[in-house]
Amino acid sequence: NSSGLNKTKTNSSGVSLDAVLSWPRRTTWISRLERKHYSSKGLPTEELYIWNIDVYYRMLKKEQLEIKLSAIDLLNNNKTVRNISMDNAIRQVRVNNIQRYFIVSLSYYPRMF
Numbered sequence: 001n002s003s004g005l006n007k008t009k010t011n012s013s014g015v016s017l018d019a020v021l022s023w024p025r026r027t028t029w030i031s032r033l034e035r036k037h038y039s040s041k042g043l044p045t046e047e048l049y050i051w052n053i054d055v056y057y058r059m060l061k062k063e064q065l066e067i068k069l070s071a072i073d074l075l076n077n078n079k080t081v082r083n084i085s086m087d088n089a090i091r092q093v094r095v096n097n098i099q100r101y102f103i104v105s106l107s108y109y110p111r112m113f
Helices: none
Strands: 010-022 027-040 043-059 065-072 079-085 090-096 101-108
Touching: 010 079, 027 079, 043 079, 043 090
Parallel strands: none
Antiparallel strands: 010 027, 027 043, 043 065, 065 101, 079 090
16 A cells, blocks of 8 residues: 555455364364454554354254354454555554354255265
């Protein structure tokens, strides 16, 4: 970004790691850890860690019925960081997103083959 005669460098990046465990039979556990990094010249850097977990359980003969429990943002860190540069100032804005929540879902897969 450039503003007037000054140049401001802003960066945002993210990386995530998934761990999958299939245990016990017909049950799958997925743990996802995500790191978000925000930086701007002249402002403090911001690092956020977000941890999500999903648990699936499949039932019926061909595993057609699935019950899923999801836990989102277990660390209560989900924020949006925005760096705004104007003619003579740089401003960093942090917005709290929807934080920790849980979802239960039921899915049916009609497997014909």
